[in-house]
Amino acid sequence: MKNAHILVIPYPAQGHVMPLMEATRCFTSNGLKVTFVNTEFIHKRLTHACLDIDCLGDLMQMVSVPDGMEPCDDRNEHGKLAETMFQFMPTKLEELIIDINKNDDEKITCIAADCYMGWVLRVAQKMDVRLALFCPSSTAVLAVTMSLKKLMDDEIINKKSGVILKDQKVQLSTSMPLMDPANFVWACMGDPITNQIFFDYLFLEGKEAAEAADHIICNSSMELEPGVFTLFPKMLPIGPLLATNKSARQIGHLWNEDSTCLTWLDQQPACSVIYVAFGSITIFDQLQFEELALGLEDTKMSFLWVVRPGTSDNLDYVFPPDYIDRIGSHAKIVSWAPQQEVLNHPSVACFMSHCGWNSTIEGVSNGVPFLCWPYFADQFVNKTYICDIWKTGVGLNKDETGIVTRGEIKSKVEQLLNNTLKENALNLKEKVADSCVRGGNSSNKNLNTFIEWLKEG
Structure with missing residues (x-):
C-alpha cells in the first residue's frame, strides 16, 4: 500500500498556522508525508522567520498558492481577504493537487483543513479525497458554528445575514459557558459588510464542511472544554499542541523572536x-x-x-x-x-x-x-x-x-x-x-486514533 500523503491548509493568520504546524510535526513524526499549503504572503513571512528552525524534515514540504489579492493589498482587511480566498483559492488548490497526483506514489490521500476554510470541502469532493478539519480556536466557537440552525430557529440570529436579533446570552449546553451573541466572531468584525462576509464564507461554509468531514480534530482537551466535547462527540481533542522541549522549538511564527x-x-x-x-x-x-x-x-x-x-x-x-x-x-x-x-x-x-x-x-x-x-x-x-x-x-x-x-x-x-x-x-x-499529547492519555489516544485513520489512506 502506498504511503499516506496529507495536504494541510491553514487559514492565513499566525494563530492558525502555528497549531497546524505543531499538528503536522505530530503527523510526520509518525511517518506520514505532509504537504503544508500556505498563501504566498504567509509562506514568504513564515520561511523568513523560521530559517533558523530545523522543523521540516524529509516528510514535510511547504508550498504556497496565491490568495487572489494584489501584493500591495492589506491582508488586515479581513473581509476582503476571506472573500477573495473563497473566490480564487479553490481552483488553485485543485491545480496543486492535480500536479502532485501526477506521481502515483505521491497522491494526496487526505486534506486536513482549518475549520475556517470550509470551502475546501468542495475541493475535496471534486478531487474525491477524504477530508478532516482542524479547529485552532476554542472549540466553543466551532460549537457555535455547528449550532447555527438552532440559533436561527430560536431567533437569536437572522437566517440570511447572521445579524443578532436578541440581546441575551446563550448557552448551548448546561456545561458550556454563557456567550454573548454580540461577541460571535462574525458579529464583531468591525462593520456590517465584513460581518456578512465572515458569516457566509467562514461560518455557513464551515458548518457544511464540519458536517461532511470524516473527522474534526481540535487544539484543546477534555479538561478545558468538557461541555463542547460532550455535546459534539465528533470533535476529538488532541491538544494542547505545544513545542515539547527547547530542541523542538515552537514553529509557525511570522516575526523573528528576540531571545x-x-x-x-x-x-x-x-x-x-x-x-x-x-x-x-x-x-x-x-x-x-x-x-x-x-x-x-x-x-x-x-x-x-x-x-x-x-x-x-x-x-x-x-x-x-x-x-x-x-x-x-x-x-x-x-x-x-x-x-x-x-x-x-x-x-x-x-x-x-x-x-x-x-x-x-x-x-x-x-x-x-x-x-x-x-x-x-x-x-x-x-x-x-x-x-x-x-x-x-x-x-x-x-x-x-x-x-x-x-x-x-x-x-x-x-x-x-x-x-x-x-x-x-x-x-x-x-x-x-494529564491529557496532553505528550502524556499518553486522552488527547494522545485521540491523536493516535486519528493518525491510524490517516495511515489507512
Missing part, C-alpha cells in the same frame, strides 16, 4: 514579572497605548512587553516622554518573544493577554494567571473560560470612553496577585498535563 528577553528574565526574581503580549492582530490607538505604558509603570513591577513593529497604520507607537529612561532595567520591551519559553520561566508572575486561543492554552499549560484584554473573534469566549469557568484570571474593563485606564491596570494587577487565582492556575495546569 534576549530570556536572559533578562534569568536576572529577575521568581514570580516578579508581568508578561504583556497581545498576539499578532491586536491594534491599540496611540492614547490607549500610552495609558497601557503608564499603567504598567504604575504597578511598580518589572514587566516584559511585546510591542509589534508597525501595528498602527504602518507607524510605530510612540512611548510617553522619558518613559524608556524611567523604566530602565525594570522592563524589557521586544518586538516578538519566544512565548512558550517565556511563560515557562519562573520569573513570570502573570500574563496580560488578548486571550487568543494559542496564548490561552500556553498560559494554562504553564500555570500562569491572566489579565484578560480581548480584542475580537473568539477571544471574548476565551476570557469567559479564564475568568468564569476556570477562574484563573481577571478581566480588564474599559471606562465610559472605551479606554482601559492606568488605574484599572494597576488595580487588577494587585487583585490578581493577592488571591487564589495562581493556585487555580497551577491546579488547571496539572489537569491539562
Whole structure:
C-alpha cells in the first residue's frame, strides 16, 4: 500500500498556522508525508522567520498558492481577504493537487483543513479525497458554528445575514459557558459588510464542511472544554499542541523572536514579572497605548512587553516622554518573544493577554494567571473560560470612553496577585498535563486514533 500523503491548509493568520504546524510535526513524526499549503504572503513571512528552525524534515514540504489579492493589498482587511480566498483559492488548490497526483506514489490521500476554510470541502469532493478539519480556536466557537440552525430557529440570529436579533446570552449546553451573541466572531468584525462576509464564507461554509468531514480534530482537551466535547462527540481533542522541549522549538511564527528577553528574565526574581503580549492582530490607538505604558509603570513591577513593529497604520507607537529612561532595567520591551519559553520561566508572575486561543492554552499549560484584554473573534469566549469557568484570571474593563485606564491596570494587577487565582492556575495546569499529547492519555489516544485513520489512506 502506498504511503499516506496529507495536504494541510491553514487559514492565513499566525494563530492558525502555528497549531497546524505543531499538528503536522505530530503527523510526520509518525511517518506520514505532509504537504503544508500556505498563501504566498504567509509562506514568504513564515520561511523568513523560521530559517533558523530545523522543523521540516524529509516528510514535510511547504508550498504556497496565491490568495487572489494584489501584493500591495492589506491582508488586515479581513473581509476582503476571506472573500477573495473563497473566490480564487479553490481552483488553485485543485491545480496543486492535480500536479502532485501526477506521481502515483505521491497522491494526496487526505486534506486536513482549518475549520475556517470550509470551502475546501468542495475541493475535496471534486478531487474525491477524504477530508478532516482542524479547529485552532476554542472549540466553543466551532460549537457555535455547528449550532447555527438552532440559533436561527430560536431567533437569536437572522437566517440570511447572521445579524443578532436578541440581546441575551446563550448557552448551548448546561456545561458550556454563557456567550454573548454580540461577541460571535462574525458579529464583531468591525462593520456590517465584513460581518456578512465572515458569516457566509467562514461560518455557513464551515458548518457544511464540519458536517461532511470524516473527522474534526481540535487544539484543546477534555479538561478545558468538557461541555463542547460532550455535546459534539465528533470533535476529538488532541491538544494542547505545544513545542515539547527547547530542541523542538515552537514553529509557525511570522516575526523573528528576540531571545534576549530570556536572559533578562534569568536576572529577575521568581514570580516578579508581568508578561504583556497581545498576539499578532491586536491594534491599540496611540492614547490607549500610552495609558497601557503608564499603567504598567504604575504597578511598580518589572514587566516584559511585546510591542509589534508597525501595528498602527504602518507607524510605530510612540512611548510617553522619558518613559524608556524611567523604566530602565525594570522592563524589557521586544518586538516578538519566544512565548512558550517565556511563560515557562519562573520569573513570570502573570500574563496580560488578548486571550487568543494559542496564548490561552500556553498560559494554562504553564500555570500562569491572566489579565484578560480581548480584542475580537473568539477571544471574548476565551476570557469567559479564564475568568468564569476556570477562574484563573481577571478581566480588564474599559471606562465610559472605551479606554482601559492606568488605574484599572494597576488595580487588577494587585487583585490578581493577592488571591487564589495562581493556585487555580497551577491546579488547571496539572489537569491539562494529564491529557496532553505528550502524556499518553486522552488527547494522545485521540491523536493516535486519528493518525491510524490517516495511515489507512
